[in-house]
Amino acid sequence: MLRNVKDYHYPGSLDEALSLDNRESRSFFIAGGTALALSDSSRPVELIDVSRLGLNDLELDRENGNLKIGASTRIQRVVESGAARSVLGGFLSESLEEIGSYPIRNAGTLGGSLVRPFPWSDIIPILSVLETEVFYYHEGNEKTRELSRLYESDFRSTLNSSIIEGVSISLPEEGNTAAKFMKFSRSEFDVASLNLACRLTVEGGYISKAKLSIGARPMTGERIPALEDNLVGKKLTEELAKKSGKEAGESAELRGDEKLGQEYREQLVKKMTEEAITEIMKEVANES
Amino acid sequence: MKVEFELNGKEQKFDVKPGEVLLDLLRDNGCKSVKRGCETGDCGACMVLVNGRAMTSCTLFAAQVDGKEIRTVEGMEDNLTDQLKQFMLEAGAVQCGFCTPGVLISAYSLLTHNKNPSEEEIKAALDGNLCRCTGYVKQIDAIKETADSIGGSSDGKK
Ligand SMILES: Cc1cc2nc3c(=O)[nH]c(=O)nc-3n(C[C@H](O)[C@H](O)[C@H](O)COP(=O)(O)OP(=O)(O)OC[C@H]3O[C@@H](n4cnc5c(N)ncnc54)[C@H](O)[C@@H]3O)c2cc1C
Ligand code: FES
Ligand code: FES
Secondary structure: OEOOEEEEEOOOOHHHHHHHHOOOOOEEEEOOOHHHHHOOEOOOEEEEEOOOOOOOOEEEEOOOOEEEEEOOOEHHHHHHOHHHHOHHHHHHHHHHOOOOOHHHHHHOEOHHHOOOOOOOOOHHHHHHOOOEEEEEEEOOEEEEEEHHHOOOHHHHHHHHOOEEEEEEEEOOOOOOEEEEEEEEOOOOOOOOOEEEEEEEEEEOOEEEEEEEEEEOOOOOOEEOHHHHHHHOOOEOOHHHHHHHHHHHHHHOOOOOOOOOOHHHHHHHHHHHHHHHHHHHHHHHHHHO | OEEEEEEOOEEEEEEOOOOOEHHHHHHHOOOOOOOOOOOOOOOOOOEEEEOOEEEEHHHOEHHHHOOOEEEOHHHOOOHHHHHHHHHHHHHOOOOOOOOHHHHHHHHHHHHHHOOOOOHHHHHHHOOOOOOOOOOOHHHHHHHHHHHHHOOOOOOOOO
């Protein structure tokens, strides 16, 4: 917990929130507070509550082909929403349900998961394989950035002085696109020791689009472009799934930590990639 | 700073420190059903209902619940709570009792949003509650019995 909170603010507008954040004192925006609760610090800090800024809409815009989710929307609300359930045969809601426990999902928000994500965050790989744009408010302007570019080092300071307003997820064409999320943890209660999300679009048996993201490596989730490129244009077969598993184990940057050794992680990546691709293959075959 | 929220059906004003944790505020104000366990959101002993949704009070600052409705086991006096308590006792779902208020809150939250939960849904609703004594089987049985009694069938058929 933050043990030295000096002040707590309830700004009524994005500009007021940013100007409170721009002052000399050390401050954090707070949404659900679950990540801040895990931080252990006695340095003086002020908290700026973003939950009254109206950033909690959840809207399926079929005309423009996207699902918009406000930053302050609770994760469990997304899990339960019919709109989220309609994304890729339930991929979004089912994989978000893997996060923490029911009370944590009731409190935690989508926006709160994006700015300083835990390295074991499940949300990052999940959103990375969807086409996700992040909306943020910076120096009086509304801006957007692709999720996979959010953590580029030259953007860090911009991100740290912005308010995330929400995300927009492109609705993929159903039928020939499927996705899978997999999580390996030491127990039902523990956070991921490795997580992986994969999404493939298949046309006439051949892969036309591929996205694979691996998290808790133990570093934060990252896409594996070399493997994605290799998948495109290939016929989707069990053999390809096996070969891709091997490639993923070799090309993902993996390390060991107190939870898992590097070799164990490599074997897991192999197995999980193979399994994810095989399951997608079955799903696509069933739907076509 | 002042925060104002409805605690167990009564509008109340509190003078709190900006960093005061909801768990501490509730316990200091007589809600001893709210237990102090891990204090990191893992065990569920400190669970309360915030606007009808189960949340861990150790991960919430008191200032976050300004304007909201908070309910603890002390303020749960309706038929659903009575049934839950009765079936928990009958099933032998209470041993040392430390986790029991948190389990009641999770079960209450589940059954108010879903009168007919499947076993999987009951397990998912309890995934934030650690119980070191019962092995969960009796608690799951008690929730099924309560669902049956309040009109659902706990077979998960909607
Ligand atoms: C017990 C426990 C178990 C967990 N298990 C998992 C798990 O299995 N998988 C997983 O992926 N995650 C897990 N988490 C992490 C959880 O998902 C995050 O803590 C949560 O999503 C963060 O959201 P929040 O609203 O509570 O963020 P907060 O704690 O309010 O904020 C988090 C950070 O985001 C900043 N912030 C918040 N909102 C905004 C905004 N709109 N704009 C800019 N900055 C903002 C804050 O300043 C802070 O730095 C777990 C957490 C706990 C406590
Ligand atoms: S004391 Fe709050 S979850 Fe354990
Ligand atoms: S009854 Fe003892 S911890 Fe659950």
